[in-house]
Amino acid sequence: MQEFIDRLIANGAFAGMPVEVVYALMMLLFGLVVVFGFFLPIAGVTSWLERRVWARIQSRIGPNRVGPQGFLQWLADGIKLLLKEDIVPDAADRPLFLFAPYFVVWGIVATFVVIPFSSNLIIADMNVGILYLTAVTALVVVGVLMAGWASNNKWALIGGIRSAAQIISYEIPAGLALLPVVLLTGTLSTQGIIRAQGWAPWGWFAFHNPFTFVAAFMFYVAALAEGNRTPFDIPEAESELVAGFCTEYSGFRYLLFFMAEWGNLYVIGAVATTLFFGGWQVPLWTDSVVLLNISQFTVFFLKSYLWVLISMWVRATLPRVRVDQLMILCWKYLVPIGFVNLIGTAIWMVIWPHGNRVVQYGMVLLAVAVLVQFFRRVRFHLRRARPELYYSPAI
């Protein structure tokens, strides 16, 4: 983005203005575009899609009245929550209470700066991109703790403390899962990581060696835990703590928490795609830069959104883990496996500095075999239950 602005200035676009002011204005503009043009619609549509996907999994329909197939349900919910009374409990710590949702949203929205939408569409290609990502998502902890404490509600406090413990603990496996990729590419920049991968599955880092394969799933699990998604949604465990740390919130502040969660789903998908699944890589099918960028954007968006759909699917299937089991999972299972991955990748790089083609093809075949087995089991379940089938997603 910076080169783009520099080129515009060189062509005389912003006549006379000092460079810093141009940069500041452009930053504001891109921020607004990302937040209002991308983050909000994505968060909203994800909420609608989540409800529809869940509903089909649960043998029901989901919202299908407001707009075509209920597509405007999220708008209706958003407007309703906007118009609701903003209740602040009397004994709550007022400044902390009011400010907590913003920290949570900041933590998520600020990650969009380094998400590479295509080879030219990135707000700031920082050379510490991945490190910045992990650092900024930790802001969410501050917000959640503030929400839990300031609510002056013991249940909210429990939810907030659980969440803080959870997010902080799972930073470690998430970081450890990133490190093999950083080792392989030698750079922390997101664009650099994508450029080091190929467009075909065997060029992706997930299938580069068995250790990165495990690291990919480890990253996904750790990122789910950081995003407070089932099976790790203890902080907002509906059936235990009513709504956990956001129990006392109403109206738009409540919505902000959930928008952050749904937007975070997309960020998880985007980061997983960037690191492990090839990012926006497409074969060079055209000379036109615009078309190429559009195809790259589409590919990246579809790959990230696939992870969002998988998150919804996982949420519908799995039960919640208890807090101590969560900690055991993190410290006794994910962290040692993360270290094994790291060391394994390092050894792999020593033995095969340019990667091992055979192993890469083998890993892709393994993944395909797993998928085939998956669909064979799906067919088994359908055969056993013999239900009435209905393929169309539209009802």
Added chain:
Amino acid sequence: MAKNGVARYFKNIKDAVTTIFEGMTVTCSHLVRKPYTIQYPDRVPVRVQDTLPFRYRGILEVDLEICTGCLACERACPIDCIVIDAPKDQKTKEMLLTRFDIDIAKCMYCGLCSEVCPTGSIHHTTEFEGADFSLESMIRHFVKAPVVAYKAKKDGETDPVVAPILERGMRYIQEFAEPADMKKVKAEGKAAAA
């Protein structure tokens, strides 16, 4: 296998992966199944009230044309939601029905009143939409003007207006089981066995 130990550690991982895999296949298979939801009230092919079985215990209705004024339903009701006034007309010596109120908010839809009705005049319909804005509308007044109570005719009902109503009423109470004298049943059973 040891409770703790390396083998247990790897077994935990393997169990977790395989059972989660299996669970996800089940939920994935649900994505192509027909949802079970009935999109009431506007996207149903047939009105839901018309799909309910004949025995369905919905909101009560009284066919005053065949009500005999026996007050059996008022006595049978366990929650006292039926109020009937059936005085004897001084001049004609006939039983008049001047009031027949059913409070459908109090009614617990148990069916005891329709079971004891001799003609099936009080019966449950398949109607279940009774929500309204005022509490007074919860009391259904079935008597608009005083009517003469019905008297069953020995040779069957000939009045063309009343006959179908009586037929429906009798069909309703014939759904109920016929109480049998167990002594007689036992004796018949013994005779049949002998």
Added chain:
Amino acid sequence: MSLAGYEVEVQRDGGLTTEEMTLNMGPQHPSTHGVLRFIVKADGEVMRTAIPDIGYLHRSIEKISEKVGYHGFMPYTDRVDYVSAMQCNQGWGMVCERIAGIQVPRRGEFCRVIACELGRIASHLLAVGAMVQDIGAYTPFLHALREREKINDLLEELCGARLTFNYMRIGGVAWDLPAGYPEKVTTFLDKFDPFIDEYNDLISYNKLYVERLVNVGVVSKEEAINYNLVGPNLRACGFKYDVRRDEPYSIYAELEFDVPVGTGEMGTLGDCFDRYMVRIQEMSESGKIVRQCLNMMPPGPVLAKVARKLKPPVGDAYIRVEGARGDMGWYVVSDGSEFPYRTKIRTGSFAAMSIVDKVSRGLMIADLIALIASFDVVAPEVDR
């Protein structure tokens, strides 16, 4: 209510003062099954005590029987345990028949058993579904409810209502099976057995779910007997006691069915997982019973002739039925008039509430939810 004897413990730990937290899992809570209240003293996540506070759903049903009489009380028995209403109907029917010396026709007994077992399946579906939802999986709950809806449809065809059936009367049942009913029930049961397998594949043996339930809330056999646990709660501790098998009533003595017991297959004998698994297995057994009944049904009347104003002789009677939540005791004292002198209903959930405090020491708050769900406590049964 007073909390005398349960004062908060203050510890001084090397200069750091810590206190226990007193939490109120109030009457309104998404996962206490009905209006139950627990006062939880917790040291962080670990509980010290969980005191149940009941009575939020007390409706004086036993007292109402003294006003409405024997016949009129039948609809009220539905509300004693509205999740498995058929067994409550049977309990009241049987105790009145015992005290008045009424015999139920054979076909009526078969109808009763079919209704009770279908009701048992429906109740267990709700129990395991709600348990799974409290643990956090949203989908299996809705699948279980879908099957329960199918049973509700079947029972709606039979007696006209979906929850408060009022199907049985003193002396038998009110309606005979409608035309085509055995085929419908058999169709449902054919689809139901694969459903249980699918349910087990989806969630019962899921590692995360199993880890939440094993070794949680272990109740030993002696404790269970001392605290009066009944039904699946008792059988999960390894004690094979089922009223249908050990004190058979109605026609259960002629039917062949197994009584599933807890085996401690995944953890300790008598933990939450055993209670869950016993319910799943009982559903299959109930399916078997219904199939047998449909095959064995004799023709004949289903209702005995009983006086409109039933005036039983002076005396009392106690009847046990195996409700979905265990052995339900129905006690009636008659003084010769058409209204009972005293009715007493003994329910399994009331006893289960009493053991919650003892078993929950040392558990985490999340485990308390799993524990209450596994005891299958429903508030109407506790408070009546």
